[in-house]
Amino acid sequence: MVLEDGIILYSLIIQVDREKASRIIESAIKEKKPYDLEYRIRHKDGNIRYLTDRGRPVYGPDDKLLHFDGVIFDITDSKRAEEELSKINAGLEQRVKERTAELKKQIAEYEKKSGITDKKQ
Numbered sequence: 001m002v003l004e005d006g007i008i009l010y011s012l013i014i015q016v017d018r019e020k021a022s023r024i025i026e027s028a029i030k031e032k033k034p035y036d037l038e039y040r041i042r043h044k045d046g047n048i049r050y051l052t053d054r055g056r057p058v059y060g061p062d063d064k065l066l067h068f069d070g071v072i073f074d075i076t077d078s079k080r081a082e083e084e085l086s087k088i089n090a091g092l093e094q095r096v097k098e099r100t101a102e103l104k105k106q107i108a109e110y111e112k113k114s115g116i117t118d119k120k121q
Contacts, residue, residue, distance in 0.1 A: 009072075012041040014048065021053075029057050029065060038075070050079040 013021055017039040028035035034056040043049050055070015110116075 009041075012043075014040045014042055028055075032057060032059065035070075048076075049074055050076045 010018070010021070021037055021039045024035050024037045027033075034054070036052070036054045038050065038052050040048050040050055051072050052075050053070065053072045055068045058066045058069050060066045
């Protein structure tokens with residue numbers, strides 16, 4: 001896809017995502033099937049943007065590829081929200097682990113002081 005200023009979209013895809021994007025597109029062309037992929041691009045302001053690209057190859061009567069028909073959505077805000085939520089969840093999980101360890105320690109100390117023993121069978 002060529003953008004309005006003549007830049008080819010593929011050249012904007014960050015290097016680590018290019019191979020996967022190429023594989024998916026090549027497979028869609030070979031199998032004449034729709035594709036659905038996500039990749040990151042470096043925006044002209046230098047920031048990384050996340051895109052989802054869904055489409056299908058379109059062929060002419062001679063079975064030659066004419067173009068791709070589809071849509072590309074900027075999903076950067078959703079991805080950043082997911083990342084933030086993951087960080088929050090990781091922090092909460094760590095707090096739960098720490099609190100559980102504290103409670104286990106307090107229970108063990110209480111049982112030891114009160115002479116209670118755990119007799120699991």
